[in-house]
Amino acid sequence: MIQDIFRKDLGDFESYSAGKTDYKVRLNANESFTNLDFETRKEIGTVIENSIYNRYPDPDALEVCDLYAKYANVLGINVMAGNGSDECIQIIAHTFLNTGDKVAMQSPDFSMYGLYTKVAGGIPIEFPLGAELELDVDGFISMANSEKVKIVFLSNPNNPTGNIIKREDIIKIIEGCKCIVVIDEAYFEFYGESILDKIDFYDNLIVLRTCSKIGLAAIRLGFMITNNVLMSELKKVKPPYNVNSITQSIACVILKKPEIIYNNVKNILAERVYLWEKLSCINGIKLYKAKANFILVEIPNALEIKEKLLKQSINVRSYTSGKLLNCLRITIGSREENNCLLKNII
Numbered sequence: 055m056i057q058d059i060f061r062k063d064l065g066d067f068e069s070y071s072a073g074k075t076d077y078k079v080r081l082n083a084n085e086s087f088t089n090l091d092f093e094t095r096k097e098i099g100t101v102i103e104n105s106i107y108n109r110y111p112d113p114d115a116l117e118v119c120d121l122y123a124k125y126a127n128v129l130g131i132n133v134m135a136g137n138g139s140d141e142c143i144q145i146i147a148h149t150f151l152n153t154g155d156k157v158a159m160q161s162p163d164f165s166m167y168g169l170y171t172k173v174a175g176g177i178p179i180e181f182p183l184g185a186e187l188e189l190d191v192d193g194f195i196s197m198a199n200s201e202k203v204k205i206v207f208l209s210n211p212n213n214p215t216g217n218i219i220k221r222e223d224i225i226k227i228i229e230g231c232k233c234i235v236v237i238d239e240a241y242f243e244f245y246g247e248s249i250l251d252k253i254d255f256y257d258n259l260i261v262l263r264t265c266s267k268i269g270l271a272a273i274r275l276g277f278m279i280t281n282n283v284l285m286s287e288l289k290k291v292k293p294p295y296n297v298n299s300i301t302q303s304i305a306c307v308i309l310k311k312p313e314i315i316y317n318n319v320k321n322i323l324a325e326r327v328y329l330w331e332k333l334s335c336i337n338g339i340k341l342y343k344a345k346a347n348f349i350l351v352e353i354p355n356a357l358e359i360k361e362k363l364l365k366q367s368i369n370v371r372s373y374t375s376g377k378l379l380n381c382l383r384i385t386i387g388s389r390e391e392n393n394c395l396l397k398n399i400i
């Protein structure tokens with residue numbers, strides 16, 4: 055049987071299903087609610103028209119990395135581009151894990167940390183968050199060290215909780231954990247605090263960023279930023295030509311005009327204030343701290359509400375087990391989308 059040659063450890067894996075995407079109001083995937091403006095899309099059109107299609111892309115996406123470095127206030131040599139930060143997570147796992155190596159993460163946190171750990175043959179060790187979905191920092195560090203994990207993955211702000219780990223605690227974790235510490239700042243723009251300034255100060259720190267949450271989910275572009283020593287190791291595993299020419303060209307157009315990003319973030323933050331205020335008026339609802347572009351709410355009969363919303367073609371993220379039972383993760387939408395949600399959620 056052909057199945058005999060399959061990996062036994064993938065037996066219980068399921069392919070990732072993002073589900074149907076054609077809902078009218080899409081508040082389930084933490085995307086930005088505004089498309090690029092017409093002028094910018096026209097400019098991109100010209101760039102695409104003049105692209106070179108018969109040649110491979112720049113394998114190191116040098117111009118993109120340099121522009122992103124400028125945006126993030128670091129050096130280009132410390133930046134690697136990936137096909138989404140998902141690919142960066144995968145590259146990290148494959149660079150440092152041997153079969154059976156352990157990786158520490160919070161529960162809940164971004165599901166790709168566990169997935170790519172297992173795909174690389176590693177073992178995810180989950181550390182449960184507290185009653186308010188807060189992290190017991192000292193407990194986490196001693197767990198990571200006693201389990202002798204090779205990598206720690208933490209999203210900050212956390213997806214799906216929206217909570218943050220304070221800078222002093224991030225530093226405590228980097229200094230306390232005897233392993234690679236990956237701080238995933240996918241939602242940095244909505245929080246404003248970063249640990250990027252420390253990448254050269256520690257030998258074990260990798261920071262992840264993405265373009266997906268700030269208006270460019272379509273082009274699949276993420277970054278990892280780290281010191282030279284870790285960077286040369288990660289480069290051994292990076293697939294050549296992993297970021298295609300079109301993505302590189304589009305990213306260059308946008309990163310040369312970062313005000314497009316700033317504006318987008320400003321609008322999302324204003325809507326976050328609006329949605330938070332309106333949601334908090336609902337009887338029996340509990341809102342968790344919202345430092346990203348979504349709000350996690352706990353509400354009785356969350357799954358019924360989810361179904362009711364789907365009938366109106368409104369999609370939010372729901373959870374069926376554990377601490378997030380009865381929670382919905384609602385991405386910040388436009389004013390119209392937010393009102394549509396508010397009208398139908400009660």
Ligand SMILES: *Cc1c(COP(=O)(O)O)cnc(C)c1O
Nearest residue numbers: 138139140164213240264266276
């Ligand atoms: C959305 C998200 C990512 C981004 O993934 P891309 O592959 O860059 O789209 C990474 N980490 C977290 C925590 C996220 O929520």
